[in-house]
Amino acid sequence: VICDGAVTHEACVLLRGFAFRQKMLPNGSRQILAFHMAGDFVDLQSLYLVRMDHTLETLGAALVGFIPHAAIKQAIAGSTRLLAAFWRDTLIDAAIFREWVTNIGQRSAYSRLAHVICEVAWRLKARGLGAPDHFRFPVTQAHLADATGITTVHVNRVLNGLKKAGLVKYNGGEWRIPDLSALEAAAGFDPAYLHSETLTV
Amino acid sequence: VICDGAVTHEACVLLRGFAFRQKMLPNGSRQILAFHMAGDFVDLQSLYLVRMDHTLETLGAALVGFIPHAAIKQAIAGSTRLLAAFWRDTLIDAAIFREWVTNIGQRSAYSRLAHVICEVAWRLKARGLGAPDHFRFPVTQAHLADATGITTVHVNRVLNGLKKAGLVKYNGGEWRIPDLSALEAAAGFDPAYLHSETLTV
DNA sequence: CGAACACTTGACTAGAGTCAATGTGTGTGG
DNA sequence: CCACACACATTGACTCTAGTCAAGTGTTCG
Numbered sequence: 501v502i503c504d505g506a507v508t509h510e511a512c513v514l515l516r517g518f519a520f521r522q523k524m525l526p527n528g529s530r531q532i533l534a535f536h537m538a539g540d541f542v543d544l545q546s547l548y549l550v551r552m553d554h555t556l557e558t559l560g561a562a563l564v565g566f567i568p569h570a571a572i573k574q575a576i577a578g579s580t581r582l583l584a585a586f587w588r589d590t591l592i593d594a595a596i597f598r599e600w601v602t603n604i605g606q607r608s609a610y611s612r613l614a615h616v617i618c619e620v621a622w623r624l625k626a627r628g629l630g631a632p633d634h635f636r637f638p639v640t641q642a643h644l645a646d647a648t649g650i651t652t653v654h655v656n657r658v659l660n661g662l663k664k665a666g667l668v669k670y671n672g673g674e675w676r677i678p679d680l681s682a683l684e685a686a687a688g689f690d691p692a693y694l695h696s697e698t699l700t701v
Numbered sequence: 702v703i704c705d706g707a708v709t710h711e712a713c714v715l716l717r718g719f720a721f722r723q724k725m726l727p728n729g730s731r732q733i734l735a736f737h738m739a740g741d742f743v744d745l746q747s748l749y750l751v752r753m754d755h756t757l758e759t760l761g762a763a764l765v766g767f768i769p770h771a772a773i774k775q776a777i778a779g780s781t782r783l784l785a786a787f788w789r790d791t792l793i794d795a796a797i798f799r800e801w802v803t804n805i806g807q808r809s810a811y812s813r814l815a816h817v818i819c820e821v822a823w824r825l826k827a828r829g830l831g832a833p834d835h836f837r838f839p840v841t842q843a844h845l846a847d848a849t850g851i852t853t854v855h856v857n858r859v860l861n862g863l864k865k866a867g868l869v870k871y872n873g874g875e876w877r878i879p880d881l882s883a884l885e886a887a888a889g890f891d892p893a894y895l896h897s898e899t900l901t902v
Numbered sequence: 903c904g905a906a907c908a909c910t911t912g913a914c915t916a917g918a919g920t921c922a923a924t925g926t927g928t929g930t931g932g
Numbered sequence: 933c934c935a936c937a938c939a940c941a942t943t944g945a946c947t948c949t950a951g952t953c954a955a956g957t958g959t960t961c962g
Binding site for chain 2: 505521523525526527529530531533545547548549551553554577580583584587588590591592593594595597598599600601602604605606607646648649688692693695697
């Protein structure tokens with residue numbers, strides 16, 4: 501959707517489907533920085549960070565809307581509440597990055613994977629997408645590998661471990677989580693960082 | 702300075718010294734999320750993310766100022782430029798978190814350490830603190846370990862490797878970098894993510 | 903049908919962790 | 933002023949998690 505290094509004059513919104521942000525390294529490896537789902541104001545940061553420092557890509561078919569920066573700035577100028585909501589949105593993004601740093605830096609491969617799945621489950625739930633224990637999330641194991649900083653081979657093994665432990669079931673992009681709290685325990689997941697508490701605007 | 706879970710009504714600024722953000726995990730391990738230096742508006746995010754999801758701590762002696770949220774909001778309401786500058790600041794923080802995710806997720810211990818040191822060197826330079834090849838940065842090896850997601854023992858070994866390669870010299874919080882571009886090469890460092898280009902307010 | 907892609911599995915390797923001991927400098931109190 | 937404690941740094945020996953290499957097995961799709 502938007503490439504690393506690009507200079508943009510409009511922000512984009514994910515209307516349907518999924519997307520993710522990634523950085524490519526000179527040595528060919530890739531780090532996935534975040535996953536996005538329908539309803540995410542994916543690129544608000546471009547408002548003041550005009551040159552992209554990473555790439556935005558969709559995860560399968562998706563519908564993306566673009567809004568000129570000028571229009572957003574005008575809307576913000578007219579509404580303190582809107583400003584607060586938008587700024588807050590970018591701050592939550594940052595909070596999620598912080599949690600990812602922690603996830604990748606401190607947890608075992610097993611917990612890391614569980615954590616990423618928990619996050620997606622929670623965020624989808626918060627948005628009312630999919631059932632509480634069953635949702636669509638079309639990632640390949642290679643995506644999960646690059647998101648967690650482990651290799652695809654190891655993702656495969658660890659994911660099988662999670663499956664054998666009865667914590668997740670997945671099949672072609674369809675995920676089932678029979679017992680979310682058990683998965684959270686395995687992940688060391690604490691949803692506080694998602695800041696989904698009532699807005700204090 | 703501010704503890705995880707706390708609810709604040711003022712933001713803080715680092716006037717002198719250094720600080721860092723960290724998350725503690727239930728198992729006792731700790732992840733350092735960012736380092737801050739004199740002049741950083743350390744806690745602007747608290748403006749709209751009132752409950753802290755991590756802890757802010759100083760690195761040795763430091764001077765910290767507090768500004769009530771109400772005062773900031775008032776100032777922002779009166780100046781579009783100020784709003785842009787502040788928002789931008791939090792967005793750069795997020796950009797740095799993204800780079801850290803990449804750093805920890807994809808690079809070797811050797812490059813990771815080099816990368817953290819490069820970042821500090823660049824940010825100090827941008828702010829005119831210390832000489833280009835010589836600065837003060839009072840971290841212990843344990844701090845570096847928790848920042849990069851490796852153990853203190855391994856930090857010690859890797860840091861010795863960097864020292865033997867002639868890339869860094871350090872002594873009780875004093876750092877010397879004889880050849881920054883060589884260190885950058887070892888780190889795979891690209892300063893683009895710091896977004897220090899001229900402000901486009 | 904065959905190419906491309908995702909997933910799986912096994913065997914081997916290596917980078918980093920763990921455990922444990924020792925060194926070194928600094929500050930404090932008797 | 934020395935003894936001691938403490939925090940930080942260093943080193944060695946061993947272990948283990950995760951990476952690498954390589955060979956399959958589906959499965960989809962033109």
